[in-house]
Amino acid sequence: MHPKPAGLGTRLPKILSNAPKGHLYAVYTRNSPMIRYTCGRLSSLIISLIVASLVIFLVIEVIPGDPASFMLGINARADTLAALRTEMGLDQPMYIRYFHWVAGMLQWEFGTSWTYKTPVSELINDRIWVSLPLAIYALILSTLIAFPSGIYAASRRGRAGDVTVIGATQLGVALPNFWFAMILVLIFAIKLRWFSAGGFAGWDNPLLAIKSLTLPAIALALPQAAILARVMRSSLLDMLGEDFIRTARAKGLTRRQALWRHAVRNALIPVLTIIGLQFSFLLAGGIIIEQVFFLPGLGRLIFQSISARDLIVVESVVMLLVFTVIVVNFAVDLAYAAVDPRLRSRT
Amino acid sequence: MSLLSIKDYSLAIGDFKILHNIDVTVEPGQIVAITGESGSGKSMTALSVMGLLPDGAFAQGQIMLDGVDIGQTSESNLCKMRGNVMGMVFQEPMTALNPVKTIGDQVAETILIHQDTTKAEARKRAADILLRVGLKVAPSRYPHELSGGQRQRVVIAMAIAVRPKLLIADEPTTALDVTTQARILELLKDLVQDFGMGLLIITHDLAVVADIADEIVVMQKGKVVEAAATQDLLRDMQHPYTKALFEASSHKVALPERAHTTKLLEAKNIVRSYAMPRKALLGPRPTFKALNDVSFHIEHGERVGLVGESGCGKSTLTRAILGLERVQSGDIQLDGLPVFSGKKPNLDVRRRMQVVFQDPYSSFNPRHRVDRIITEPFHLLKSPPTGDERNAAIAKALKDVGLSEADKTKYIHEFSGGQRQRIAIARALIVEPELIIFDEAVSALDVSVRAQILDLIADLCRKRPLAYLFISHDLFVVRTVTDRVMVMQAGQIVEQGETEAVFSNPQHPYTRTLIAAAPKLPEITDAPLTV
Numbered sequence: 001m002h003p004k005p006a007g008l009g010t011r012l013p014k015i016l017s018n019a020p021k022g023h024l025y026a027v028y029t030r031n032s033p034m035i036r037y038t039c040g041r042l043s044s045l046i047i048s049l050i051v052a053s054l055v056i057f058l059v060i061e062v063i064p065g066d067p068a069s070f071m072l073g074i075n076a077r078a079d080t081l082a083a084l085r086t087e088m089g090l091d092q093p094m095y096i097r098y099f100h101w102v103a104g105m106l107q108w109e110f111g112t113s114w115t116y117k118t119p120v121s122e123l124i125n126d127r128i129w130v131s132l133p134l135a136i137y138a139l140i141l142s143t144l145i146a147f148p149s150g151i152y153a154a155s156r157r158g159r160a161g162d163v164t165v166i167g168a169t170q171l172g173v174a175l176p177n178f179w180f181a182m183i184l185v186l187i188f189a190i191k192l193r194w195f196s197a198g199g200f201a202g203w204d205n206p207l208l209a210i211k212s213l214t215l216p217a218i219a220l221a222l223p224q225a226a227i228l229a230r231v232m233r234s235s236l237l238d239m240l241g242e243d244f245i246r247t248a249r250a251k252g253l254t255r256r257q258a259l260w261r262h263a264v265r266n267a268l269i270p271v272l273t274i275i276g277l278q279f280s281f282l283l284a285g286g287i288i289i290e291q292v293f294f295l296p297g298l299g300r301l302i303f304q305s306i307s308a309r310d311l312i313v314v315e316s317v318v319m320l321l322v323f324t325v326i327v328v329n330f331a332v333d334l335a336y337a338a339v340d341p342r343l344r345s346r347t
Numbered sequence: 348m349s350l351l352s353i354k355d356y357s358l359a360i361g362d363f364k365i366l367h368n369i370d371v372t373v374e375p376g377q378i379v380a381i382t383g384e385s386g387s388g389k390s391m392t393a394l395s396v397m398g399l400l401p402d403g404a405f406a407q408g409q410i411m412l413d414g415v416d417i418g419q420t421s422e423s424n425l426c427k428m429r430g431n432v433m434g435m436v437f438q439e440p441m442t443a444l445n446p447v448k449t450i451g452d453q454v455a456e457t458i459l460i461h462q463d464t465t466k467a468e469a470r471k472r473a474a475d476i477l478l479r480v481g482l483k484v485a486p487s488r489y490p491h492e493l494s495g496g497q498r499q500r501v502v503i504a505m506a507i508a509v510r511p512k513l514l515i516a517d518e519p520t521t522a523l524d525v526t527t528q529a530r531i532l533e534l535l536k537d538l539v540q541d542f543g544m545g546l547l548i549i550t551h552d553l554a555v556v557a558d559i560a561d562e563i564v565v566m567q568k569g570k571v572v573e574a575a576a577t578q579d580l581l582r583d584m585q586h587p588y589t590k591a592l593f594e595a596s597s598h599k600v601a602l603p604e605r606a607h608t609t610k611l612l613e614a615k616n617i618v619r620s621y622a623m624p625r626k627a628l629l630g631p632r633p634t635f636k637a638l639n640d641v642s643f644h645i646e647h648g649e650r651v652g653l654v655g656e657s658g659c660g661k662s663t664l665t666r667a668i669l670g671l672e673r674v675q676s677g678d679i680q681l682d683g684l685p686v687f688s689g690k691k692p693n694l695d696v697r698r699r700m701q702v703v704f705q706d707p708y709s710s711f712n713p714r715h716r717v718d719r720i721i722t723e724p725f726h727l728l729k730s731p732p733t734g735d736e737r738n739a740a741i742a743k744a745l746k747d748v749g750l751s752e753a754d755k756t757k758y759i760h761e762f763s764g765g766q767r768q769r770i771a772i773a774r775a776l777i778v779e780p781e782l783i784i785f786d787e788a789v790s791a792l793d794v795s796v797r798a799q800i801l802d803l804i805a806d807l808c809r810k811r812p813l814a815y816l817f818i819s820h821d822l823f824v825v826r827t828v829t830d831r832v833m834v835m836q837a838g839q840i841v842e843q844g845e846t847e848a849v850f851s852n853p854q855h856p857y858t859r860t861l862i863a864a865a866p867k868l869p870e871i872t873d874a875p876l877t878v
Contacts, residue, residue: 243442249399250437251457251505252430254423261456262445340447341489 033344034337041333045326052322057098060315101315110316115308120316123301128320130200131290131298134213134220135282141221142228143275149225150232150271155259157237165229172226181219181292188215198294216293220286224278231274235267242266268339276332280325348414350375350545351396351513356408358391358569360401365391366569368408373513373545378536380560380577381549384592384793385764388569389549393515396547397435398425413512431461434506438518440498444490450477450501451486457508473508480504481534495657496527500534507538513545514538520555524656524820529864532559551793553596554823554866557581565589581869591795597868598798599827600805608647611814612668612700612782617641617677619663637663638674639838645782648812652825652846654861655835661818664835665786668816669702681782698727701775705787707767711759718755721745721774728778744773747810749803765796769803776807783815789824801828822865826850834858 068084069076085091089100104110110120153165189197195215201208239245240263248258287299298317305313337343351373358366366388373379381389394400396410398417410417413432417425429435434457437443445453454473458464464472474486480500490498499519506514516535520528536559539546550556556563557577564574565588573586584590619638637660645651655661666672668679670692679686681696701724704710711720718741725731732740742752748769759767768788775783785804789797801824807813819825825832826846833843834855842855853859 243437243439244445246399247435247437247443247502247505248445248456250397250429250435252426252428252460253456254426262448265447266445342446342491 037337037344038334041330045330048326049323052326053102053319054098056315056319056322057101060311061094063311105316105319111312113305113310113313115305115310116313120313123313124298124317124320127296127298127301129203130213130295131283131286132324133209134217134286134295134297135279137210137213137217138220138224138282138286139275139279141217142225142278145221145225146228146232150229151236151259151264153229153233154236154240154263155256162233165233169226169230172223173230175223177219177223178288178292180222181216181289184215184219185292198292200295213295216286216289216295219292220282220289224282228271228274228278232267232271235270236263239263239267265339269336272332272335272339276329279328280321283324284321349373349411350377350413351547352409352411353392353396354409354411356395356406356410358388358395358400358407359405360403364569366395369566369569369571371547371564371571371574373547375512375545376539376543377562378539378546378548378560379562379564380556381547381564381566382551382553382556382592383566384551384795386568387566389551389566390517392566393435393517393547393549396513396515397429397433398422399429427461430457430506430511431509432511433513433515434508434511436499436502436506436514436516436519438521440495440502440522443502444498446490449487449489450482450484450493451488454486454501454504454508457505461509473504476504476508477501480507480538481530494527495523496531499523499527499531503531503534503538507542507544510542511544513547516546516548518550519548521550521552525822525866526656526860526864528555528866532866535559552866553593553794554868557869558866565592593868595794595798597823598794598801600801602650602805602828602830603809605648605650605830608649610644611647611649612645612679612681612816614644614668614679615642615677617664617667617674617679619660619667619672619674636838638667641677641838641840643833643840643843645814645816647781647814649814649831650808650829651814651816652829652832653816653818653835654820654822654825654832656820656861659835660838661835662786663838665702665784665816665818668784669700670697694727698724698778699780700782700784701778701780702784702786703768703771703775703788705790707764707771707791710771711767713759715759716755717745717757717759717770720759721755721770721777723774724778740777744777747776747807748773763796764792765799768792768796768800772800772803772807779811781812781814783813785815785817785819787819788817790819790821797824804828822850822862834861 068081068088068090072081072084082091089097092100101111108121110124112118113120113123116123149165149168153162156162185197188194196212199212201212203209236259240259242263245258245262248262249255253261284299284302286295286297287303289295290297290299298321302314302317304310305317349372351371353369353371355368355370356366357364357368369388369392371379371381371392381392383389391400395406396412396417398420400406406418408418412428415424415428415432420428444450451470451473454476455466455469458469458472459466462469470486477484477486477500480503482497482500482504484493484497490501493501503519514535519535520531523531532555535546535548538544548556548559560577562574562576563580565572565580565586567588573580573584573589575585580589584593617638618636618640620634620636622632623635639660641660641664643651653661653664663672667674668686670679670686673687681699684693684696686693686696686700721741721744722731722737725737731737741755745752745754750766750769750773754762759770762770771788772783789800792800804815805828817825817829829846831844832846832849833840834849834857835841836857842849842853842858844854849858850862853862
């Protein structure tokens with residue numbers, strides 16, 4: 001057998017380990033496992049983004065129907081059509097168009113919407129400042145509801161408090177969020193007149209903006225909180241049955257102390273997973289809530305663009321959502337490692 | 348006044364009576380061992396003293412510890428006492444520590460709960476205590492970075508951090524290797540002398556008991572059947588159960604003589620390595636050699652033992668022999684046929700080779716009846732028996748292992764641990780293999796059940812020419828059921844030879860260490876009773 005020539009994998013570290021101290025790679029190899037872990041996650045984030053952009057681009061490409069002929073209608077003259085195709089760059093080879101698209105996105109340039117005739121970036125800018133704050137707001141609310149109720153239920157397993165929380169979460173999981181939305185509108189907007197029934201006030205007055213997002217955020221948060229509370233409860237109960245809780249009790253900790261000091265942090269791993277998944281849902285899945293509350297959000301934009309075959313908008317918004325989801329997952333991965341030292345030693 | 352006195356204490360959980368009127372006392376500086384088989388109530392006695400009983404427990408009688416009645420005092424007072432007056436060490440060091448906190452912080456926590464001191468001071472003292480229990484790693488390490496023995500030292504450090512008057516150790520060395528076990532027992536003895544604390548040690552291992560205890564308490568089904576000073580008890584056992592227990596622990600089987608024959612299984616220069624996580628992003632993946640150039644053979648009808656500590660490669664070798672895993676290099680053949688052909692195990696070979704695993708509780712599908720479980724290996728046959736022929740095979744296999752034909756329609760939960768292991772053996776026997784691999788097959792069993800299973804194995808050898816590879820960490824068992832033994836360390840076979848010769852005159856230093864570390868039962872002069 002001939003000796004195999006050393007692959008890049010073996011040569012590169014040697015080359016790089018001769019890098020001067022303080023060089024990025026030197027920092028990477030010599031420092032803490034946390035840095036190594038972060039770099040590992042970061043590289044998988046970049047790969048995910050590249051793969052996702054390719055998939056989105058190709059799917060949009062293979063959808064039948066030429067955008068230019070769609071815009072001009074069926075009676076368009078051939079030379080007009082050709083001119084428009086050139087103008088839109090549709091006559092260029094596919095890989096050129098892909099690189100143009102990606103390069104544009106990196107500069108927050110998504111091209112021009114075919115139906116709105118305005119830059120897609122403007123369309124997104126208007127709406128992302130509704131959808132993103134709404135998702136974050138809902139996530140904060142759902143966490144604030146779920147953590148205490150999950151912990152409370154777990155600490156009183158089988159007793160009245162636990163049964164109440166389980167019952168409430170059962171309802172929360174079963175009832176759709178638009179139903180909550182209608183009930184909230186009925187009570188707080190129509191009866192009590194504390195909030196407006198819909199619309200968005202704009203960020204000129206942040207207080208008003210937050211106020212107009214409050215009812216939608218609650219409606220979005222309640223079902224999510226119910227799921228999260230259940231996960232928190234069952235994860236905590238699993239942890240409370242672990243040997244190290246018995247050890248903690250043998251040290252002299254009370255039940256409550258053992259729960260807070262030893263169980264909660266260990267129970268967070270599955271909870272963080274759910275939070276990461278929920279964020280993605282809250283960002284893009286708020287479309288019904290946006291409709292109920294007349295909010296100009298990304299969900300409505302994407303819905304309208306699909307109806308109008310405005311593929312450039314669809315493509316851009318989907319990519320933006322994918323980007324956000326991947327970044328959130330990256331954050332969740334970092335949170336895992338912050339919570340659990342065992343994960344840091346894996347790369 | 349005794350440090351701990353349990354008087355006429357009974358315990359029930361729901362309708363199920365666990366302890367019946369037990370009496371145990373521990374003096375300061377004394378080591379008292381509670382021993383008995385599983386279900387005898389040993390651990391519940393320990394948890395009763397800690398005041399850590401499960402919900403729904405109902406206790407009668409009295410437990411006086413350091414002048415306090417544990418049953419009568421408040422939960423908040425119990426919290427003040429736990430860790431402070433009485434500390435506890437548990438069986439499973441791998442799970443007894445919180446995985447997300449550093450070991451230093453976990454030890455410091457005991458100090459912070461019970462003493463008015465600053466965090467920095469508690470950390471400093473925790474570091475001292477970790478040194479005292481012989482742990483030479485930084486307090487900033489996490490439990491997953493430590494071995495089982497090191498973790499057990501951390502658990503001990505937590506339990507003795509504020510020098511309790513009584514230390515309770517529940518099977519503290521059962522999950523550890525023999526050499527580690529010897530060092531942990533040494534440490535416990537040393538701490539008792541140094542601190543003058545009482546030690547209540549709970550173990551099923553009579554050799555450990557005889558080695559460490561000043562006084563022995565023998566329990567059976569929730570009752571104390573005998574309690575006496577160690578020397579007295581060993582010299583003059585009163586209760587038949589005590590005698591039976593000791594007899595079963597030193598149970599020897601009579602293997603039939605074996606004629607030298609031809610090679611059945613032959614392994615040549617096997618290497619199996621696993622890739623480890625990268626140390627650097629693009630660096631090469633370091634490899635761990637689980638099996639490093641292992642060669643051996645087993646003859647027809649030969650009984651071979653394989654001993655070694657955890658992580659030495661025993662399980663990897665089992666998987667390699669069974670063809671469950673590919674090896675990187677080397678060759679394993681059964682009667683000249685490779686166990687692994689192409690990309691999958693060689694079924695012709697697999698039929699002639701069966702395995703019995705350690706855990707009788709999790710190695711069966713609980714939703715299958717016994718007849719379906721034991722006929723599983725039939726899929727290896729070209730024309731599996733059906734109808735009457737199949738029924739006859741089932742009946743024979745069950746009868747061979749001492750069960751009855753009627754058992755074939757039962758589910759696995761209806762059997763005890765020992766019976767389940769018999770079913771596992773029946774499953775292995777039903778295709779009449781030439782080689783059986785017993786992978787720690789008796790390690791999870793109580794001593795009396797273990798003795799019965801060993802007898803069964805010897806009995807099977809008498810009835811048919813059976814070759815087996817008996818893998819175990821228990822040197823005593825290997826010594827009695829094998830003709831030849833191999834000693835494995837770090838993926839290599841460091842010594843092999845006739846069993847008696849290796850045990851009476853070990854050549855390799857590692858073999859000597861292993862044999863020296865294994866706790867020994869004292870010779871019992873009394874005529875042994877039958878179980």
